[in-house]
Amino acid sequence: MYRLSKLRFGFPVGLFLMLLIDGAISQVFSVHMFRAPTAMVSHLVVLWLVCGAIFEADSSAFEMPLARWAAVAGAIFDLYYTGIFGIYIFIFPVVIYLTRLMVAYIRPNFLSGLLIYFIDITVVEALGYVASRAIHLNDMAGSTFLVNTLGPTLAFNLAMFVLLYFPIRWVYNWLR
Amino acid sequence: MQKFSFNRRLVIIIVCVIVSFALMTVSVTIRNKKSTPPLVQQFGNDIVGFVDRVVAIPTNGLSGSVSSLSELLNTYQENQQLKKQVSELAQTKVRDxxxxxxxxxxxxxxxxxxxxxxxxxxTASVITRTPSSWQNQVVINKGSSAGIVKNMPVMSGSGLIGRVAEVNKTNSKVELITDNNDTANRFAVQITTKSGSTVNGVLSGYKSTTGQITMNNITTKAKINKGDKVVTSGLGGVTPKGLYVGKVAKASGDDYGLSTKLYITPATDLSDLNIVTVAVTKQ
Structure with a gap:
């Protein structure tokens, strides 16, 4: 029962916190994460959303309005971080849609979750790259993007998934 | 029925893509033309910025203590070197x-x-950094209420690091000079060569593989040496004259071999920013 659980307030608070921690991590570890020419981009907010979709499928007791909150998180991301409205407000709900599609076929656990998260991060980064190329925010070649951005970003975010999967599951169970 | 739902999904996807591109175009246009974002955006950014300050306090405190611990290790050597520099600096300061x-x-x-x-x-402190690989932006904790206007130059340590890209009431976004996007406002700079002649030009981009800024549109054929200092020229816009950018690292022909292209080593580490200074000019 989503309506009655603590998750109703806990989920948005966690989402917003993850969104801000993304920026804080990028700022504190900027020397290591944005060492030219490579860039590691932290996507903890995506991790929180994807974990939401995974645990929702896992328990199959209730449904959460994930896509709506994903759009809200995307809107804040666009306005506060990038200043270009209309990119992540669509990408984050697409990620939720994709994840729900995948968990319908694959029974989610830690390992299959890792694979799902791999695909999600690739989609987030690829769509973000295409959008920013379209409005001339960057002039990076596709191959450069794969090597310098997508590779390190995947490595960082999968490591974060491994580290944070069980803590986040504990938080979700506590909030339920 | 199956066909109908597929069509509906396709329509939704196409509408979303069109709306997305429309929104992006509008916001890029606003960013380029207007001096401040729409009121709703400003208001939202101010609120998020306020909450973010609360989140940033513990993380920045943590990083501060870690870096002070690592700095402790080479403090002695640094102290020796700095003592020498200070005695020279006093003389320069008095003369200045x-x-x-x-x-x-x-x-x-x-x-x-x-x-x-x-x-x-x-002086402003950096609240957060955009988690994006192509938008090199930081959010600082001073906005239009502190007198900051769009396009003002921002410095850190000894050199220029970027310009104000968006101004809200209590925070603003700084686009670093490492950002290579098409719409970035370029700084007009000049070099005074050893022979005394002045060379004007424009900062044109950033080469991420070497970490150097490129300079184009150079006016004269004067001989430029490695190590010549590059400063802003104060031409065209709100940038004052004489902000230090960096030193010339290499001079070469540009992509078409018609004019000279210079590579500049920036004066400050552009990835490690905590406290920045916005140069506010009277308008």
Whole structure:
């Protein structure tokens, strides 16, 4: 029962916190994460959303309005971080849609979750790259993007998934 | 029925893509043309910025203590070197003060109120950084209420690091010079060569593989040496004259071999920013 659980307030608070921690991590570890020419981009907010979709499928007791909150998180991301409205407000709900599609076929656990998260991060980064190329925010070649951005970003975010999967599951169970 | 739902999904996807591109185009246009974002966006950014400050306090405190621990290790050597520099610096500072005073008097003589070199500094601290690989942006904790206007130059340590890209009431976004996007406002810079001639040009981009800024549109064929200092020229816009950018690392022909292209080593580490200074000019 989503309506009655603590998750109703806990989920948005966690989402917003993850969104801000993304920026804080990028700022504190900027020397290591944005060492030219490579860039590691932290996507903890995506991790929180994807974990939401995974645990929702896992328990199959209730449904959460994930896509709506994903759009809200995307809107804040666009306005506060990038200043270009209309990119992540669509990408984050697409990620939720994709994840729900995948968990319908694959029974989610830690390992299959890792694979799902791999695909999600690739989609987030690829769509973000295409959008920013379209409005001339960057002039990076596709191959450069794969090597310098997508590779390190995947490595960082999968490591974060491994580290944070069980803590986040504990938080979700506590909030339920 | 199956066909119907597929069509509906396709329509939704196409509408979303169109709306997305429309929104992006509109916001890029607003970003380029208007001096401030729409009120709703400003208001939202101010609120998020306020909450973010609370989140940033523990993380920045943590990183501060870690970096102070690592800095402790080479403090002794640094201290020795700095002592030498300080004694030289005192002399320079006194001379600088005398010159500034003289300059002020001379300006008074010819009744010149403000020149291109005049600016006041507003110190701000960095709240957060955009988690994106192509948008090199930081959010600072001063906005239009502190007198910051769009396109003002921002410095950190000894050199120029970027310009103000978006101004809200209590925070603003700074686009670093490492950002390579098409719409970025370029700084007009100049070099005074060893022979005394002045070379004007424009900062044109950033080469991420070497970490160097490129400079184009160079006006003369004067000989430029490695190590010549590059400063802003104060031409065209709100940038004051004489902000230090970096040193010339290499001169080469540009992509078409028609003009000279310079590579500049930036004066500060552009990835490690905590406290920045915005140069506020009188308008």
């Amino acid at each position: 003060q005398t010159l500034a005073k003289e300059n002020k008097q001379l300006k008074k003589e010819i009744s010149l109120n403000s020149s291109l070199t005049d600016y006041s500094a507003v």
